[in-house]
Amino acid sequence: MDTIRIMFICTGNICRSPLAHAVFEHKVRKAEVHGIEAESSGTDAWHVGEQADPRMRRTAADHGVKLNHKARKLHRNDLADYDLLLAMDRDNLRNVLSLCRSESEREKVRMFRDFDPEGTGDVPDPWYGGPEGFELVWSLVERTCTGLLEEIQRGRKPA
Numbered sequence: 001m002d003t004i005r006i007m008f009i010c011t012g013n014i015c016r017s018p019l020a021h022a023v024f025e026h027k028v029r030k031a032e033v034h035g036i037e038a039e040s041s042g043t044d045a046w047h048v049g050e051q052a053d054p055r056m057r058r059t060a061a062d063h064g065v066k067l068n069h070k071a072r073k074l075h076r077n078d079l080a081d082y083d084l085l086l087a088m089d090r091d092n093l094r095n096v097l098s099l100c101r102s103e104s105e106r107e108k109v110r111m112f113r114d115f116d117p118e119g120t121g122d123v124p125d126p127w128y129g130g131p132e133g134f135e136l137v138w139s140l141v142e143r144t145c146t147g148l149l150e151e152i153q154r155g156r157k158p159a
Helices: 016-031 054-062 090-099 129-155
Strands: 002-012 035-044 084-087 109-111
Touching: 002 016, 016 035, 016 054, 016 129, 035 090, 054 084, 084 090, 090 109
Parallel strands: 002 035, 002 084, 084 109
Antiparallel strands: none
């Protein structure tokens, strides 16, 4: 299998996308799957260089996943460098698609929850909510990362 490069994308790259990045890498390591690289970024540069939100890090740690990521902004070059770019919500999707310069780039951009076995839609931003919002994001991300990895393990390059 060729290396598959996946970019998880949210708004500020401090809650949803770094969690998806960490959970996905955790699952890949645990399953001993090779040939997958993952990264995460944000459509906005508000938090570039900052660690993930402490509430998200705590939620991940409570579930046995280490979240150690410094926020970065999505760059135009990422569209060429990654095979699959997964947006956490419709606003993120629109922002990523606005960077695309070709149909082949647009074809790489999908909603993250397209791989959720329980349904599609947005992963809500937990930033302004309480602990229950972070737990909801955890559950959506955990099962969607499982679905994504299963798709890859079936030998199909997700597109």
